[in-house]
Amino acid sequence: MPDPSSPDDTIPTLQDVARKAGVSTATVSRCLNAPQQVSTATRETVMAAVTALGYAPNFGARALAAKRTNTFGAIVPTMRNAIFAEGLQAFQEELGAHGVTLLVASSSYRPDLEADQIRALVARGADALLLIGHDRDPESYGFLERRKVPYVVTWAHRAGSGRSSIGFDNTRAMADLTREVIGLGHRKLALIAGERGTNDRARDRADGVALAMTASGLDPKDLVLVEAPYGTDAGARAFADVMAAPRPPTAVLCGNDVIAAGALSQAHTMGLDVPGDVSITGFDDIELAGLLTPGLTTVAVPHRDMGRGAARTLVDLCNGQPAGKEVELPASITWRASLGPAPD
Amino acid sequence: MPDPSSPDDTIPTLQDVARKAGVSTATVSRCLNAPQQVSTATRETVMAAVTALGYAPNFGARALAAKRTNTFGAIVPTMRNAIFAEGLQAFQEELGAHGVTLLVASSSYRPDLEADQIRALVARGADALLLIGHDRDPESYGFLERRKVPYVVTWAHRAGSGRSSIGFDNTRAMADLTREVIGLGHRKLALIAGERGTNDRARDRADGVALAMTASGLDPKDLVLVEAPYGTDAGARAFADVMAAPRPPTAVLCGNDVIAAGALSQAHTMGLDVPGDVSITGFDDIELAGLLTPGLTTVAVPHRDMGRGAARTLVDLCNGQPAGKEVELPASITWRASLGPAPD
DNA sequence: GGAATGAATGTAAGCGCTTACATTTTTCCT
DNA sequence: AGGAAAAATGTAAGCGCTTACATTCATTCC
Numbered sequence: 001m002p003d004p005s006s007p008d009d010t011i012p013t014l015q016d017v018a019r020k021a022g023v024s025t026a027t028v029s030r031c032l033n034a035p036q037q038v039s040t041a042t043r044e045t046v047m048a049a050v051t052a053l054g055y056a057p058n059f060g061a062r063a064l065a066a067k068r069t070n071t072f073g074a075i076v077p078t079m080r081n082a083i084f085a086e087g088l089q090a091f092q093e094e095l096g097a098h099g100v101t102l103l104v105a106s107s108s109y110r111p112d113l114e115a116d117q118i119r120a121l122v123a124r125g126a127d128a129l130l131l132i133g134h135d136r137d138p139e140s141y142g143f144l145e146r147r148k149v150p151y152v153v154t155w156a157h158r159a160g161s162g163r164s165s166i167g168f169d170n171t172r173a174m175a176d177l178t179r180e181v182i183g184l185g186h187r188k189l190a191l192i193a194g195e196r197g198t199n200d201r202a203r204d205r206a207d208g209v210a211l212a213m214t215a216s217g218l219d220p221k222d223l224v225l226v227e228a229p230y231g232t233d234a235g236a237r238a239f240a241d242v243m244a245a246p247r248p249p250t251a252v253l254c255g256n257d258v259i260a261a262g263a264l265s266q267a268h269t270m271g272l273d274v275p276g277d278v279s280i281t282g283f284d285d286i287e288l289a290g291l292l293t294p295g296l297t298t299v300a301v302p303h304r305d306m307g308r309g310a311a312r313t314l315v316d317l318c319n320g321q322p323a324g325k326e327v328e329l330p331a332s333i334t335w336r337a338s339l340g341p342a343p344d
Numbered sequence: 345m346p347d348p349s350s351p352d353d354t355i356p357t358l359q360d361v362a363r364k365a366g367v368s369t370a371t372v373s374r375c376l377n378a379p380q381q382v383s384t385a386t387r388e389t390v391m392a393a394v395t396a397l398g399y400a401p402n403f404g405a406r407a408l409a410a411k412r413t414n415t416f417g418a419i420v421p422t423m424r425n426a427i428f429a430e431g432l433q434a435f436q437e438e439l440g441a442h443g444v445t446l447l448v449a450s451s452s453y454r455p456d457l458e459a460d461q462i463r464a465l466v467a468r469g470a471d472a473l474l475l476i477g478h479d480r481d482p483e484s485y486g487f488l489e490r491r492k493v494p495y496v497v498t499w500a501h502r503a504g505s506g507r508s509s510i511g512f513d514n515t516r517a518m519a520d521l522t523r524e525v526i527g528l529g530h531r532k533l534a535l536i537a538g539e540r541g542t543n544d545r546a547r548d549r550a551d552g553v554a555l556a557m558t559a560s561g562l563d564p565k566d567l568v569l570v571e572a573p574y575g576t577d578a579g580a581r582a583f584a585d586v587m588a589a590p591r592p593p594t595a596v597l598c599g600n601d602v603i604a605a606g607a608l609s610q611a612h613t614m615g616l617d618v619p620g621d622v623s624i625t626g627f628d629d630i631e632l633a634g635l636l637t638p639g640l641t642t643v644a645v646p647h648r649d650m651g652r653g654a655a656r657t658l659v660d661l662c663n664g665q666p667a668g669k670e671v672e673l674p675a676s677i678t679w680r681a682s683l684g685p686a687p688d
Numbered sequence: 689g690g691a692a693t694g695a696a697t698g699t700a701a702g703c704g705c706t707t708a709c710a711t712t713t714t715t716c717c718t
Numbered sequence: 719a720g721g722a723a724a725a726a727t728g729t730a731a732g733c734g735c736t737t738a739c740a741t742t743c744a745t746t747c748c
Contacts, residue, residue: 056463063404064705293636358704369728374727707732
């Protein structure tokens with residue numbers, strides 16, 4: 001008597017289903033991919049066989065034969081904090097509505113790793129890719145062009161890049177914020193920037209600060225600029241450094257909210273009142289920004305719109321629309337308590 | 345004159361590399377997968393051809409032929425906050441050390457979606473799976489057994505489950521914390537639990553509170569228990585509800601740090617002093633807990649140890665080790681300022 | 689009633705790769 | 719130098735699926 005608990009020890013294939021339903025593999029395949037081409041009667045027989053056998057198509061084989069996977073990939077610099085979480089979520093939701101699955105990889109802000117991930121995702125059959133920022137080895141772009149894999153660059157806007165992109169103007173957003181800071185009487189500013197060498201957003205944001213200073217008659221040379229990896233610890237350390245100066249700044253702008261959270265925490269540790277003694281601002285407006293005390297004044301970026309727009313762009317590109325459309329979305333300032341007037 | 349900018353319009357295959365290098369496809373394949381089997385000279389020729397052509401292996405074809413992908417999958421309830429981020433990071437790092445790639449999917453805390461994701465990841469060729477918690481449709485377990493896909497259950501320990509697992513005792517951890525709370529004189533407790541219906545961790549933690557109350561001579565019936573989805577908004581709302589009672593609790597235990605962050609934020613809004621008027625505790629000890637004001641007293645769970653251990657377990661399982669090993673890791677309490685003595 | 693039409697199904701050729709097995713080349717003894 | 723063992727390489731059979739094309743069968747129309 002056979003063991004009833006293991007109905008059939010092997011993984012069922014299309015072949016098995018076809019045999020069981022008494023049809024050809026082609027018919028089974030059609031039942032699964034283009035049901036309207038199959039008569040109702042056969043379809044029912046086949047589907048019955050499918051469920052009876054617990055059949056699930058082999059993705060690799062399908063991809064190999066069909067040359068598409070209905071899978072898009074996204075490569076984000078980090079998944080350790082929420083910076084990209086909201087945008088990704090929206091991206092995924094929109095993709096889901098189009099029957100597309102999302103694969104996510106993270107590059108840890110390392111260009112070399114990102115290049116690997118691009119290849120890995122493409123090798124895995126990603127039909128299209130979401131990328132963060134414009135900065136990357138031309139070879140990576142070349143690779144994607146050669147393989148004709150559509151991609152969209154997000155989180156940044158660079159007019160005339162020639163690449164499909166959807167993002168906001170990091171420079172302008174940071175300049176806007178800086179203008180407000182200066183408008184509150186701050187003259188001695190510091191910026192804890194992200195690592196500009198490999199990160200165009202960090203670079204753009206730093207440029208924004210300089211731009212606004214110049215526009216307001218301040219000398220950008222007077223900006224105290226330090227770089228820190230995007231992390232609270234690094235943010236805290238950088239803040240401590242900046243404030244250790246003989247004549248410390250009255251406002252510390254941070255390259256993102258995570259750095260700002262670290263800075264704020266360090267301010268508490270140092271017994272500094274924010275914004276009484278020093279103002280702190282962030283960038284990104286992630287949920288964290290509103291949970292801190294005081295709440296972080298920060299740049300609200302269009303997370304969800306970027307995610308959703310990127311998804312639509314990619315779907316369009318896969319349907320043969322020409323690449324190169326550059327969408328610029330607005331960013332705004334979210335006012336909370338961490339930014340106040342400069343102390344006298 | 346041919347266009348030099350598009351060297352060859354098609355995607356190079358193993359075949360192409362073999363032709364260019366003047367060897368057989370088998371040799372190329374070996375160069376890529378078992379270099380030590382190939383003589384140095386040929387290897388160099390082949391690798392040169394690989395780079396010259398910009399060859400990248402087709403993952404689907406490889407999976408199809410080799411019947412394994414060196415890819416593991418993880419399905420987490422959410423990626424919107426950092427609850428699982430730290431553990432996943434450690435998981436990924438350890439996998440990387442073993443040459444395994446990680447694919448992540450999120451189920452949004454929905455059992456039906458999780459079941460889909462399990463099938464999707466397996467169809468995509470995941471060699472093994474990391475799962476969070478024990479609760480899920482037996483059919484999902486059946487599916488994995490049938491396909492012989494190794495998996496490990498994490499974030500929870502259930503003795504005698506018969507499944508490979510690595511986690512901590514949610515009940516005991518929450519009981520430990522509750523005991524401390526009671527020890528500080530709190531008699532009127534509230535718990536904002538996660539949704540217990542589909543979440544064994546939430547259920548276990550709630551049990552832990554009841555257990556500790558009984559052990560301390562309190563009647564668990566007196567516990568004010570509300571459920572909330574894991575989110576700050578929901579946490580804030582639940583906290584407001586709980587505190588609206590005629591005789592509000594002096595300590596509000598939260599099912600996780602995110603709920604607690606919402607509760608704390610709501611306390612600020614309501615002008616309540618924490619812990620002067622009411623104590624608040626969290627669970628998970630994510631980075632956020634230390635950034636809030638006051639810092640959150642919470643249960644520190646072994647994020648990284650679980651992630652790393654899960655990776656090792658899975659690698660072992662893939663190498664034929666028998667399943668069923670249950671590892672229990674300790675959790676501890678991280679003391680910060682949000683928990684204080686009960687007000688008189 | 690029979691030809692023309694169209695719907696439903698089947699046949700079979702790959703998709704790009706791995707690997708068991710066969711063959712050739714090199715190495716190292718005696 | 720001769721030959722056995724070891725190392726390097728080649729041959730070719732699939733892996734599970736899709737799809738162009740061929741075939742069969744039921745309609746429809748004159």
